[in-house]
Amino acid sequence: MLNLITNQQMRMADAYTCENLKIPSVDLMEKAAIAFVKAFISYCNPEREVYIIVGKGNNGGDGLAIARLLHQTGFKNIKVYILEKFNSESNDFVINYERLKQTEVPILHCTALNDLPPTFDVAIDAILGSGFNRELDLFFTSIFKHINTNSNFIVSVDVPSGCNVDSFNYNSYNGIRAQLTISFQRPKFFFTLPESQMVTEDFEVVDIGLSQEYIQSITSEYLWVDKEAAKSLLPRRKKFTHKGTYGHVLVCAGSPHMRGASLLCAKAVLKTGAGLITLLTNSDFFPFVNVLAPELMTKNINQFKDINLEKFSSIAIGPGLGTDEKAKELVHYFLRQNTPLVLDADALNVLQLEDFPKNPHESLIITPHVNEFDRLFGQHESWYERLQTAKKSAEKLKIIIVLKNQYTYICTPNGKVFINSTGNPAMAQGGMGDALTGCIAALLARGLNPQEAAILGCFIHGYTGDKLAQHYEVVSPSLLIDNLPKSLLDISKVE
Structure with a gap:
C-alpha cells in the first residue's frame, strides 16, 4: 500500500531525497x-x-x-x-x-x-x-x-x-x-x-x-491500493488443494421481483474462486438457478434457521432481498452469528444504526453507496465530511465500511482508510454492487481476513472493469463477472 501524504510531507520527502541521495x-x-x-x-x-x-x-x-x-x-x-x-x-x-x-x-x-x-x-x-x-x-x-x-x-x-x-x-x-x-x-x-x-x-x-x-x-491515515498491493494479498493456488480449500459461501439474496441480483452476487462468488456456493433464495427460483448457474447449490430461504452455519466460511446477504418483515428477520438473525458477513443493498436498507452489534468480532463488512450510507449515518454536506464519519464509525463499531465511490474508501477498525485505485464510469449500471459483494465474500471464504478481502475485492472488481472499458463503452455486471477469473490470473502473475 502506498502512503498518501500532505504537501508539507511531500516537500520533506523532496528535501530528504536531495540530501540523502545526493541529488x-x-x-x-x-x-x-x-x-x-x-x-x-x-x-x-x-x-x-x-x-x-x-x-x-x-x-x-x-x-x-x-x-x-x-x-x-x-x-x-x-x-x-x-x-x-x-x-x-x-x-x-x-x-x-x-x-x-x-x-x-x-x-x-x-x-x-x-x-x-x-x-x-x-x-x-x-x-x-x-x-x-x-x-x-x-x-x-x-x-x-x-x-x-x-x-x-x-x-x-x-x-x-x-x-x-x-x-x-x-x-x-x-x-x-x-x-x-x-x-x-x-x-x-x-x-x-x-x-x-x-x-x-x-x-x-x-x-x-x-x-x-x-x-x-x-505515518498516514490514507493508503493507495495499487496492483502491486493487490498482488501481495491474493493467495496463490497450490497443488493438492480442492474445493474445500477455497471455502463455502452462503449467498442470501433475491426476492420475487429482484431475482437477478441474487444470481449476479452468487456468480461473482463463483468467478472469484470460492470452492462452494449455496444460494439461499425462494424455492420457486431453483429451476432457473439450475439452468443459469448449474454450479450453485440452493437452499430455501424460508428455512434459513435450519441451516448449519458452521459449514460456511462466509455469508453475503442483501442483493435484491427486499425490505419486508421476513427480510428484516433474516438480516437480524445473521447479524447475531459469528460467520464473516458482507451486508449490501437491502440488508442495509432494513437496518438502523442501533441494530449493529455493539461488540462484533471485526468480521462484519458493509458496502453502502452514498444514499445507503447517509440513511444510516446521517446526511452530509460533502464527501470529505462523509468519509470522516465512515472512518470514525468503522473504529467505533469495529466493522469494515466499504464506502462506494469512483475511488472506493475501505474504512477499517484501526483508523486506516484504504483507497481503491480501480474502477471507471463504464461500470455505472445496476447490479455492479451485487457483483462487488460476491467478490468480497469469495475472498473471505478463500481465507483472507475482512480487511484484506474488502481491499482486494474492490481492487479486482474495478480492475476487471478497467480492462473491459478499454474495449467497451458500457461494462455490464454480467460481462464483468465473466471476466473476473482473467483478472485474478493477471494480478497473480509473477513479473
Missing part, C-alpha cells in the same frame, strides 16, 4: 519534467499549439524545463508566458530559464491580463504549484478565469494553480480548472473526492524519483 534539486526538477513530458505526450499531438504559463517558483521552473523537453521531443508550436507578479525567483527557476533561452522556444513576459493570448489550444499550468496556500488576489483570479474560459485543454503541473489540496472547502474556488493534472510521486488525497472535479477532471501520477522508503516511513 541536486535542479536535477530532481529535471526528473519531474521528464516524467511529466512522458505522460503528457500520450494526451497531446505534437502539432498542437502549446502555451506554457509559468510563475517564478519551483512550479514555474518545472514549466520551463517541460517547455525545453517538449521542444526537444518534437513539439514546435510552443510559447512560454512568464507571469511577472512575483517578487523573487527560485534558484531552480533561474537555472531552467537560462537553459530555455538556449532554445528557439519564444519566452514572453506577462504583467497584465492583456499580455496573454485571447485563446489557448493547449494550456500547461505551471504557475503556483502545491506550496501556495493563501487567498488569491485579483491578478491571479482574472488570469485563471481567462485560461479556464478560453482553453481547449488545460493540463496542470502537479496541482492546479490556486488549489490547496490539503484543504477541502471549495465553495468559492477561483483557481485553475484543469482537464488533466499530472501529479508527482503520489496521488493527492483530495483528487479522490468527488469535490475535486471542480479542480481537475482527471489526474495521472508519475514517479519523479523521490525516496519511496522515506515516504513509506511517514
